Structure formats: structure tokens, C-alpha cells
Amino acid sequence: MLELKQFSKTFKSKLIFNLADFTCKRGEIVLLTGRSGIGKTTCLDIISGIKRYDTGDFLFKNQKVETQNETKLSAFRNENIGYILQDFALIDSYTVLENILLPSLYSPKDKHNRHDLETKARNLAYEFDLTEMLNRKIKAISGGQKQRVAIIRSLILEPAIILADEPTTNLDKENFDLVMALFIKLKNEGKTVVIATHDERFFDIASKIYEIKNCRLIEK
Numbered sequence: 355m356l357e358l359k360q361f362s363k364t365f366k367s368k369l370i371f372n373l374a375d376f377t378c379k380r381g382e383i384v385l386l387t388g389r390s391g392i393g394k395t396t397c398l399d400i401i402s403g404i405k406r407y408d409t410g411d412f413l414f415k416n417q418k419v420e421t422q423n424e425t426k427l428s429a430f431r432n433e434n435i436g437y438i439l440q441d442f443a444l445i446d447s448y449t450v451l452e453n454i455l456l457p458s459l460y461s462p463k464d465k466h467n468r469h470d471l472e473t474k475a476r477n478l479a480y481e482f483d484l485t486e487m488l489n490r491k492i493k494a495i496s497g498g499q500k501q502r503v504a505i506i507r508s509l510i511l512e513p514a515i516i517l518a519d520e521p522t523t524n525l526d527k528e529n530f531d532l533v534m535a536l537f538i539k540l541k542n543e544g545k546t547v548v549i550a551t552h553d554e555r556f557f558d559i560a561s562k563i564y565e566i567k568n569c570r571l572i573e574k
């Protein structure tokens with residue numbers, strides 16, 4: 355479904371990836387592991403189109419993604435990718451509901467019905483025990499609640515691929531179980547979930563585990 359072929363990435367003079375390969379298929383849970391600072395977030399940023407790679411090929415459904423064209427890349431991202439960022443990237447002065455609905459602002463107006471999206475947001479908030487928080491500003495909720503808001507926001511436009519950067523760091527056991535169940539549900543619906551994590555509890559549900567090592571992705 356998505357392939358990065360022979361991609362390389364350097365920050366200033368630091369080589370992070372060198373002719374590395376990444377593939378994921380529909381209905382897979384793929385883990386990215388490796389020591390801190392090795393390139394897990396960078397890999398997710400490249401898949402999401404937030405960061406450019408230096409050389410390589412990017413294919414989605416066997417079609418080349420035009421990563422040099424910002425407009426086309428943004429359209430690809432909005433349409434197909436949901437990203438749960440490590441620092442959540444929520445807007446503090448907006449409410450929880452406004453944050454959940456943010457991706458729809460960057461999506462074509464005629465594509466999503468605002469009423470339907472709000473209903474979906476409320477249903478997801480209920481599942482994640484955030485109903486009471488919907489009208490609260492982000493600055494007035496806890497770290498674990500922020501993490502759940504970021505997770506819900508990544509799902510609101512029902513993307514085919516969900517990227518999650520250390521999605522369970524702030525979660526207690528109950529919420530961890532919710533997130534685990536969610537990822538399994540997404541996989542069963544034919545979505546692809548790519549998780550950068552050190553959390554070994556994900557190993558059992560993974561279809562594929564990559565370890566980033568020596569600037570490559572090594573399948574374990």
C-alpha cells in the first residue's frame with residue numbers, strides 16, 4: 355500500500371537513513387523500534403510528508419507520490435494520513451472539540467459534512483472518556499487526556515494510514531487497553547497503523563517489526 359524505496363535522509367552532516375526501505379500493506383500494524391535518537395520520528399515524518407527525504411521513491415497504492423510538490427503532498431497527507439504526534443501538536447487556546455475537528459479545516463469543504471464530523475467527534479470522545487472535556491481548552495486538561503485527544507483527532511477523517519509516535523507514554527493501564535483495542539479494530543477494518551514505540555506490549559499485535567539500525571530498517 356505504501357512504500358519508501360531506497361530513501362536517504364541527512365540532517366546537516368548527520369546521516370539518518372541511507373538507502374533504506376519501508377513497506378506497509380493494508381490491514382497491517384507495523385512497528386518502528388530502535389534506540390532513542392535513531393530516526394523513528396524522522397521516518398514517520400517522511401511517511402506523513404511533513405519532512406522531505408533527500409533521495410528515494412515514495413509510492414502509495416503503486417502510484418508515485420509527488421513529494422516535491424507541496425500542494426500535492428498536502429492533499430495526499432490530508433486525504434490518507436492521520437498522525438498522532440509525540441508532542442500531540444494541539445492548540446492550547448482551542449477547545450478539545452475544536453482540536454479534534456482541526457483536520458477538517460485543511461480538507462476540501464464539500465468533502466465532509468460538519469454535522470457528521472461533530473457527531474463522530476462526540477462518539478469518539480465518549481469511547482475515550484472525554485465527553486466532559488469537549489468544551490474545555492487544551493491547557494486545562496491532563497497529559498493523558500491530551501494524548502487521547504491527539505488520537506481521536508488522527509481518526510476524524512478516517513484516513514487509510516494512521517501513524518503513531520510513542521502513543522502510549524502518558525496512558526494508564528485502562529487507556530492503554532483502549533488504545534490497543536482501537537489499533538486492532540483499525541487493522542481489522544483494513545487500515546494500516548504504523549507505530550514508533552519502545553513499548554513491548556505492542557509486539558504481540560504487530561504484523562511486522564522494523565528495527566532502525568545502521569541507517570536502515572531491518573525487519574525482525
Ligand SMILES: Nc1ncnc2c1ncn2[C@@H]1O[C@H](COP(=O)(O)OP(=O)(O)OP(=O)(O)O)[C@@H](O)[C@H]1O
Nearest residue numbers: 365366370388389390391392393394395396397550
Ligand atoms: N530538524 C532537525 N535538524 C537536525 N537534526 C535533527 C532534526 N530532527 C531530528 N534530528 C536528529 O535526527 C536524529 C533522529 O531523530 P528522531 O527524532 O527521528 O529520533 P527517534 O528515534 O524518534 O528518537 P526518540 O526515541 O528519542 O524520540 C537525532 O539524532 C536528532 O537529533
